[in-house]
Amino acid sequence: MFKSLSLKVIIFGFIFTFFSSFGQSFFLGLFNSSIRDALSITHGQFGSIYASATLLSSIVLVWIGKKIDDVNILKFASYVIIFLSISCFIFSKISSVIFLFVGIFLMRLSGQGLSSHTATTTISRFFEKNRGRALSTGWLGLSLAEFILPVLIVFLLTFIHWRDIWVSISILVIIVLPIATYFLVKDIKLDTREESKKDIVYKEIKQWKRIEVLKDYRFYIICMTMLAMPWIATGAWVFQSYMTSSKDWGPYVIAQSFMVYSVLSVITLFISGFLIDKFSSRKLLIYMNIPLFFATVILFYFDAEISSFFFFGLIGITNGLANVLGSSTWAEIYGVKYIGSIKALTTALMVFATAFGTALFGILIDINFSIEQIAIVSGGYILTSIILLYSVRSKLNPEYI
Numbered sequence: 001m002f003k004s005l006s007l008k009v010i011i012f013g014f015i016f017t018f019f020s021s022f023g024q025s026f027f028l029g030l031f032n033s034s035i036r037d038a039l040s041i042t043h044g045q046f047g048s049i050y051a052s053a054t055l056l057s058s059i060v061l062v063w064i065g066k067k068i069d070d071v072n073i074l075k076f077a078s079y080v081i082i083f084l085s086i087s088c089f090i091f092s093k094i095s096s097v098i099f100l101f102v103g104i105f106l107m108r109l110s111g112q113g114l115s116s117h118t119a120t121t122t123i124s125r126f127f128e129k130n131r132g133r134a135l136s137t138g139w140l141g142l143s144l145a146e147f148i149l150p151v152l153i154v155f156l157l158t159f160i161h162w163r164d165i166w167v168s169i170s171i172l173v174i175i176v177l178p179i180a181t182y183f184l185v186k187d188i189k190l191d192t193r194e195e196s197k198k199d200i201v202y203k204e205i206k207q208w209k210r211i212e213v214l215k216d217y218r219f220y221i222i223c224m225t226m227l228a229m230p231w232i233a234t235g236a237w238v239f240q241s242y243m244t245s246s247k248d249w250g251p252y253v254i255a256q257s258f259m260v261y262s263v264l265s266v267i268t269l270f271i272s273g274f275l276i277d278k279f280s281s282r283k284l285l286i287y288m289n290i291p292l293f294f295a296t297v298i299l300f301y302f303d304a305e306i307s308s309f310f311f312f313g314l315i316g317i318t319n320g321l322a323n324v325l326g327s328s329t330w331a332e333i334y335g336v337k338y339i340g341s342i343k344a345l346t347t348a349l350m351v352f353a354t355a356f357g358t359a360l361f362g363i364l365i366d367i368n369f370s371i372e373q374i375a376i377v378s379g380g381y382i383l384t385s386i387i388l389l390y391s392v393r394s395k396l397n398p399e400y401i
Helices: 004-023 025-039 043-069 073-091 097-126 131-138 140-156 162-185 199-204 217-226 228-238 240-247 253-279 281-287 290-301 305-334 339-366 371-391
Strands: none
Touching: 004 025, 004 073, 004 097, 004 131, 004 140, 004 162, 025 043, 025 097, 025 140, 025 162, 025 228, 025 240, 043 073, 043 097, 043 228, 043 339, 073 097, 073 162, 097 131, 097 305, 097 339, 131 140, 131 253, 131 305, 140 253, 217 228, 217 305, 217 339, 217 371, 228 240, 228 290, 228 305, 228 339, 228 371, 240 253, 240 305, 240 371, 253 281, 253 305, 281 305, 281 371, 290 305, 290 371, 305 339, 339 371
C-alpha cells in the first residue's frame, strides 16, 4: 500500500504521536494524586493550574506551530525533540505551585502540542491519495501509548518515585527520537509529495491562508464539533481519581478501561482511514461525536465497574475518528499549501479546549457537582454541536479555482 519514502513518513508520525503521549492529559492525569499530595493542593487548584498552563501553551503554539511551513522538517523536529526532553526533566523537579504551572505548560506545549503537530502536519502535507489511511496508521502510536502506559505507570508508581519516572522519560526521548528522526525524514522537504496521479486536484483547490480561514463561518462550526472530544475526555483523564471515588470503582478499573479505549481507538482508526479515503472526511464528520454522546449517557445512568469499560470504549471510538478527521478535514476543505499554519491554529484550539475542560471539571467538582451532573453538561454540548454541524453539512465542500 505504501512505498519506501511514504512508509518512513508514516513511521515518523507513529513515533512522534507515541511520544506526544507524555504531554497528553491521560498520561499527566496518572500523576495527579502524587503531585497533589506532594504540593498539598485540591482537585480544583490542580485543575486551575493545569487549565491556565494549558491555555498559555495553546497561545504560544499558534505562533511556534506555523514555523513548520518555513523550515525543513528534520530541523523543526530536532527542536521539538530537545524541547520535549528538557520539559520532561523539568517536570521531574516540580516543588511548588509555580513550578507546577511551568512544568505543565512545557509538557503541554512540547508533548501534546508540538509533537502531535509535527507528526500530523508532515503526514497531511505528504499524502493525498492515501491521506486517511496514512493518518490513521500514524495515530496508532498514540493508541499504543494509551494501551500500555496507564497500567505500566500505575504499576511503576507502586515502587518507583514519580520524579524518577520523569527523569527516565527525559533520557528515553533524547536517545530514541533523534536517531529515528534522522533516518526517517532526512530526505523530506516541504514540497515532497506522495506519488499520485491526482496532483492536479490540489492545484485546482483554493489554498486558504490562515487569515482567510478565520473569516470562514464553517471553520467555527466544525471546530465546535472537533473540540468536544478534547475538553470532555481531558476532564475525565485529569480527574479520573474523582470519577473512581464517585463511582466507587477499584484502583485499577480506569487503567484497565484504557485498554478497551485503546483497542477500540485502533479499530476505529483503521476503519475511518479507509472510509475517509473512500467517502471523504466531510461526510464522516457528522458521525464523529455520536459515540461520545452515548458515553455521557453511560456515565450518567450507570455505576457498576463494567460501565467504566463501556464509557472509555465509546470515547475510544470517537477518539479514533477524531484523530484522523481532525487533520484530514482541514486539508480537504482548505488545501495543503498553508496546512502547517492552519494546523497550528486548530491544534492550539484543541489544546485550549483541554484547558477549558480541566478548568470546568475542576470548578464543577469544587462546587459539588456530581459526576452525573457533569455528564449532563457534557452531553448537552455534544448534542448542540451535532445539530449545528448537521445544519451546514451540505456546505462543507472545498472551493475550486
